[in-house]
Amino acid sequence: MSRVAVAGGTGVVGRLVVERLRAAGHEPVVLSRSAGVDVLRGPRTALVGALEGCDAVVDVLGPTSAAAQTAAGSRAFFRTTTTALLEAGRSAGVPHHLALSIVGAARVDAGYYAGKALQERLLTTRRDGGWTLLRTTQFHELVPGLAALGALAAPGRDPRVVLVPEFVSQPVAAAEVADELVVLASGQPRGAVRDLAGPRVEVMADLVRRWLRAQGREARVVQVPLPGAFGAGLRRGLALPGPWARLGRQTFADWLAAQR
Template sequence: MRVAVAGGTGAVGRHVVELLGAAGHAAVVLTRSTGHDLSAQDAATAGVTEGAAASGAPRGLTVVLAGCAAVIDVSSIATTSAATSTAFFGAVTRNLLAAERAAGVPHHVALSIVGAAAAPSAYYAGKKVQEDLVMAEPVGWSILRATQFHEFAVQIAEQGRMGPLQLVPTMRSQPVAAVEVAEALVEIALGDPRGLDRDLGGPREENMAEMVRRYLAATGQKRPVLQVPLPGAWGRALRDGTLLTARGARLGRQTFAEWLAAL
């Protein structure tokens, strides 16, 4: 099968592309590095004319998606601005869905985050827009909500470094291996559309400050870790389990300790 992967070079996207290839499928990688700015206004139609294609100009999504059985969207933007996040996920999702409709792609698979529709964060505002657009789509779609990847602890460590100190928000997390999320996405994309699928989380709950402490120790970094409860509704969501899977979710296999040991 031919499957397009929006964000196919990212933390989870690169596993999706590898898994598709290993199973004998053709992965079409859509990222800015492969010439597709999915948030650009004309991404769906740019270069669709025969002349543009012949001239080697970047081809529109509609042309590239022809013959695809599914599109897996694992694109992302690093931002703490709700406006930037909603603009990005809104534009990418609208462009992909428009091009899929025009090209006759029967299945759109989006990766979202457990708690994205409930927890008020700037980044999650964009994920909520993405989910709403996909759910309103008459053509086949699947949404998988996953918990944070193990790598999230590294991002928190980088963002929270303050002089000799390491600040970490008080946060309950259920980290999952990115490759296991990729496995689930590929399985979904190769089957019939599922709508909102069962959530996917890691095998056990962890405390983020403890995860960061263990990551720093495993990588030879010595900084005292200070756990800070964030104020407001977002801080509460981090602490009250909103970002954990509910009963009935599917659970990944690799623990955070196993991921650390493999670094």
């Protein structure tokens, strides 16, 4: 049995990692604000204390503030949290740091992805080893969030129009990502491992349309090009996996059917 800290263990993928660790007989330690540990602003001593006796730390933290969607905000979040976890892990003697990043984040290196690119650099330039980096594509679970974010409606009313970024993706099931993270966390540090993507290339606006239809909601979905390098990167397919990626099994259609 291993003791594994999951930073972000209450999030979309983190809570699945925690469930799976428990089911496999390991002891997960959840690090999140709702579990009483603030990795961004909390005292370093509390973090070291929480990591004592852990065999690995899985970093699936994600910022919740709107400010962290900008390059500067995202870099600030991931610089502080990644450094805090690495330093506290070193002080507590944790031998393995495993982080989850996004396919293409380092190629886009703008907007939110600038923080993920920085997080990757903090790990991959570490001299003393002891890390594993898994990059995956967007989760199917991102689609309901995009539908909510882009909805143009008066409070309490159903939206007539939903704006969705122009974005091609090859989305993957968060459950399959969690399975992979548990396998990796149970082993030795491996450096950067093969990317994991979903089985099909999809257009984000189409996925939002299908999600809304499955909810019985009528809204016009309008694709909007996001500005700057971030938007251009998404439109040009920089977040798509290369031919070396491993592919998951669950398509968006399968995932959607499983939500009913």
